[in-house]
Amino acid sequence: MNEYRLPNAKQARFRNKTYQAPIIYDAVKLTDSQKKLGVNLNYHVITYGCQANVRDGEVISGILEQMGYTFSDALSKADIIILNTCAIRENAEKRVLGVIGSLQSYKRKKPEMVVGICGCMPQQEQMAQNIVAKYPIVELMFGTHNISSLPTLLENVLTTRKRNIEVFSALGSIYEDLPSVRQFRHKAFVNIMDGCDKFCSYCIVPYTRGQQRSRRWEDILKEVKRLKEEGYQEITLLGQNVNAYGKDLDQGCTFADLLEKVSDTGIRRIRFTTSHPWDFDDRMIDIIAQRDNIMPFIHLPLQSGNDEILKLMNRRYTSKQYKELFDRIKEKIKDVAISTDIIVGFPNETEEQFSDTLKMVEYCQYDNAYSFVFSAREGTPAARIEDSVSLEEKKRRLQRLNERLGYYSKLNNKKWEGQVVEVLVDGFSKTNPEIMSGYTPQQKLVNFSYDNAQIGAIIYVKITQGMKNSLNGVQVHPGKENHEQY
Ligand code: SF4
Structure with a gap:
């Protein structure tokens, strides 16, 4: 296994209190050959786990598309399949290992297909060794610290047909200007930090994602403003513990300050996740209470x-x-x-x-x-x-x-029954085209019948029924014919 670079559990635990993570702008620069590698080829990314992983999946898709690959829904048509994994629970890991096994049949039919794995699973020393030893089908493996190396690693696999395994444990860097294919055109995830230093005794995340490192507020704001200009209605600020935002920087900007600045951009809806109760201060509560666009x-x-x-x-x-x-x-x-x-x-x-x-x-x-x-x-x-x-x-x-x-x-x-709520429309019901769905400010899923709602619009819905996991309703138009009701 010596030719591979694998993570190290001891290094993954290490923390340096005075560490300032390097910021790498323009983090993915493709060579001319890398820009053509995927032309006429298809990719498929399967993402497991939290929103941070979803965001990483968007970046992986962005990189592959810059390399010329086209997304395919069908695994059988894919020339590269990447499993973007989660390590938070054993069950999630078992599922991924099962999927790797099931990809054997695709690989037999299409031997040139590349199977890659990334994310939190290979960031664990034992798991990485296990995958390398027991799953020869995996030719490409990288971790949470080196997504930006994907073009080089993939090019190596395709030109040498040798496995490229590069996962390392590190305090971590901050990567800016990463390409991405966002899941939605009306709501977006915005990473504000990565890593975690809380070391809750049951949690693997501090080991798989490294030391807490916050992005500079100017870079976050630039991304939010661009999303607003592109027509996004909602952003979710992401981090393993957003309330500790900025504590690793000397920029004098806390999470409450950041919320205020993001709110000032005027974007319609702001969400954030996840909060650790330890770092949740009263100023944060006040800002959320005062600002209409913080949900x-x-x-x-x-x-x-x-x-x-x-x-x-x-x-x-x-x-x-x-x-x-x-x-x-x-x-x-x-x-x-x-x-x-x-x-x-x-x-x-x-x-x-x-x-x-x-x-x-x-x-x-x-x-x-x-x-x-x-x-x-x-x-x-x-x-x-x-x-x-x-x-x-x-x-x-x-x-x-x-x-x-x-x-x-x-x-x-x-x-909520009988009340009229604002809903950001996500799309059509999978089973009934006469029903659309979306979320209220309180993050409640609403399924509703509509007359002229569009995906990405914020509309009004009168709630007719509250159930365990969702609300039912009907689109209404306050200010028009049913104004008097409200
Ligand atoms: S704060 Fe969250 S991510 Fe960090 S160690 Fe605790 S549970 Fe894990």
Whole structure:
């Protein structure tokens, strides 16, 4: 394996407090030969995991299109397939390994096809070695730190027909001006930072994405202004922990300052994710409350409602501090919706500790939640804890939790019945062309019948029914014939 460059777990853990990440502008420069490599060839990118990965997938597509490749929906027509992976849970990884296996049949029929893998999975030392050893079909492998090397790596594979494996562990750099093919024409992800230094004890992200490094606010603003000029209605500011934005820079711009500057651009809708309760300060709450174009929706991961478990998770807040923050957000931001993440069955979690999580759910009555059974990630401190709770018991707890989460989700959605809301239209229902769908400011999915709605427009919908995971409604036109109703 010596000819390959593989990640190193020890290096991945290393942090340097005085590190200033280099900024690499114009990060992808293609040679003349690279610009022609994909002409008359097709590509397909399969992305798993979080929004940061979705954004990386857009960049990978952008690079491939600059190399002349054309997107194909059909795997059988693809000349290159890239799996852009997630390592947050074991199940997600198993799925990817299953997909690599299933690509064998395509490769047999089309031996010149290139199968590549990137993202968080190959950033783990053991996993990278495993893929190299057991999956010879994978000819191209790169990590989260070197997406911009894709043209060179791919050119090497195509010209030598030898595997090009280059994944390294690093504190990380900031890449600007990356090409991308955005998923939507009306809403866009904007990375404001990468990496994470929180080291929650169960989480692999700090090891796979490196040290926290924020983009300069001027570069972020330039991207947002360009998106606005291109007609985008909504942007989502992305980072593993957006509230810590700027703490690694000496530019004197906090996340609250950044929100203010982005809001000043006048773009219609601003969202952000993900927030760590530890870094969520009152000024941020005030800015969100004051600015109409910052959407009243906050994802506030709880993870556990029990203080001992929170400590073992290294979450740096207590259940009391979380509640106080939750209350301040609810009190100050009008009609705010709050969603959360919860992990059930952290090693040795007792029934009593789990019931503290249930109590917190009763208190917060979340609009939406992502709940999971704890998944041990090799190399993290939590994975080393010997666990006495059976998987069956954890699954039972998850079911009990989901029942309560579902109850409150529906209860919150029912409150919207009869109200008229603004919806940014995403597209048509997959099963019924007479129904379109979109999202409210509170990030509630609405399926509605329409008369003249267009994708990318912000329209009014009267909510007729609130269900567990979505709202139903009908398009209305306040100010016109049904003005008097509102
Ligand atoms: S804040 Fe914690 S859970 Fe979130 S990415 Fe960082 S280490 Fe993982």
